[in-house]
Amino acid sequence: MPQAKQKLVIIGMGDTGVLCAVRLSRQFDVTAITTKTSLVSGQELGMRLTNPAWWRKHYKISLQRYRRLQGVRLVHGRAESIDIVSQHVEVQLAYGEASSVPYDYLLIASGASNGFWRNDRISSDDEIEAGIETNAERLRNARKIDVVGGGPSAVSVALNTARQFPESTVALHFSGQKLLRGYHALTQDYYAHALEQAGVKVHPNRRALLADHQIDQLGSGQLTFGDGAVVESDAIVWAIGRMRPHSDFLPDELLDEQGFVVTDLTLQVSGQNNLFAIGDVAATDPLRSSARNWAYRVLAHNLGRCAKGKEPNRMFRPPSHRWGSVVGPQDDGLRIHSQSGGIQRLTRRLVDRLLLPLVVRRIIYRGVD
Ligand SMILES: Cc1cc2nc3c(=O)[nH]c(=O)nc-3n(C[C@H](O)[C@H](O)[C@H](O)COP(=O)(O)OP(=O)(O)OC[C@H]3O[C@@H](n4cnc5c(N)ncnc54)[C@H](O)[C@@H]3O)c2cc1C
Missing domain, CATH: 3.50.50.60 (FAD/NAD(P)-binding domain)
Structure with a gap:
C-alpha cells in the first residue's frame, strides 16, 4: 500500500505562501489556511492605486486559478492559535465556526501589515474589490x-x-x-x-x-x-514602513521582541524541526527579505528533505542591498535595480507579453489558468 503523504499546513496564502504551496503540493497533503480567497499581493502599491485594472490582472488572482493548488485544501479563515505539542492549528472559519487542523509540518507565511493595503482580516473577494476601487477613485x-x-x-x-x-x-x-x-x-x-x-x-x-x-x-x-x-x-x-507582523496566533517563545518569527538560515523556526517560516513575518535578516531573493526555493527544498528524513542542507543568504523593481512597469518599461546600483530596463512589451505571463505565471507560479 502506498504510504500516506505527510500533512503540511500553510498559514497565509500571500506572495510566499503560494510560491511554496505550488512547489510542495505534490509531495505533501497540503492544507492552506487563508484569510483571502485570492492571492492579494503586497507588490506594486503605486500601480494598485493608479492603475487598478492592470494591477488586478497581475496581482490579485483567485487561488483556484493556480494549477498546482488544485489538490490543496483551501480553508478560508484565520489561524487563531497553534499547539506545537499536539501539532494542531485552531482556525476561525470565515463563516462563523471554528476548526482544528492537524499537521506534521507547519509553514508560517502570514506576512505583516505596513499600511491599509495589507492586513490579516478575513475578507471576501467582494470586500477586497470594493476596497481597491474606493482607494483608487479617491486618489484619482x-x-x-x-x-x-x-x-x-x-x-x-x-x-x-x-x-x-x-x-x-x-x-x-x-x-x-x-x-x-x-x-x-x-x-x-x-x-x-x-x-x-x-x-x-x-x-x-x-x-x-x-x-x-x-x-x-x-x-x-x-x-x-x-x-x-x-x-x-x-x-x-x-507608507512609513511600520511593520506589524501577523503573528499573534503564535507562542511568544517563537518570536523576537518585535513579534517576528525567529528563523535559522535553513528557514526552520529556531529550535523547531517541523516548523518553517518565510516572508515578511520571518526575522531571517535585518531587512527581512525572504519574500524576495528566491527564499521559497530554499524552503521548498529543505522541507522536502525533512519529509524524507534528511537534514535540511540549503541556506538562505540574503544580499547586502535591496534590489529589484521599485515603481513597477512604466510607459517606457520596467527598471530593475541591481544590488550594485545598476539598472536593467525591460520594455513594456517584454513585461506584458513575456515576463508576466511566461516567466512569472507559468515558470515561477507553475501555471495559472
Ligand atoms: C517587486 C516587488 C515590489 C513590491 N512592492 C511593494 C509595495 O509597493 N508595497 C508593499 O507594501 N510591499 C511591496 N513589496 C513587498 C511584498 O509585497 C512583500 O514582501 C510580500 O507581499 C510579502 O509576502 P508574504 O507572503 O510574507 O506576505 P503577504 O503577501 O502579506 O501574505 C500574507 C497573507 O497571510 C494572511 N494572514 C495573516 N495572518 C493570517 C492568519 N492568522 N491566518 C491565515 N492567514 C493569515 C494575510 O491576510 C495575507 O493574505 C514588493 C515586493 C516586490 C518583490
Missing part, C-alpha cells in the same frame, strides 16, 4: 496628494500618482535624509531625480505626526508635522 479625484514615507511603497505611490495624474499636486514627506534606505546609493539618486522630474515636491527630514488609526486607511484632512507645520490634503497615503 484628489487634487492635492500627500505621501508619507521614504521607502519603496512611498516612492512608488508618489511617482506613479505624479505621472498618472499630472493635474494633481503630489508631495512626499519623510523623516530621513535619503530616500530608499537599504538600496544602493545610485538607486537612491535615480529616484530622487525621477521624482523631481515628475514634479513631486520632496520634503526630507520631515516627520509627520501619526494618530494610531491613520495608518490603516487612505485618509484626507490635516497632516501635522513635528515642527508644527500643518498641511491640508485631499488624500494622505501613509
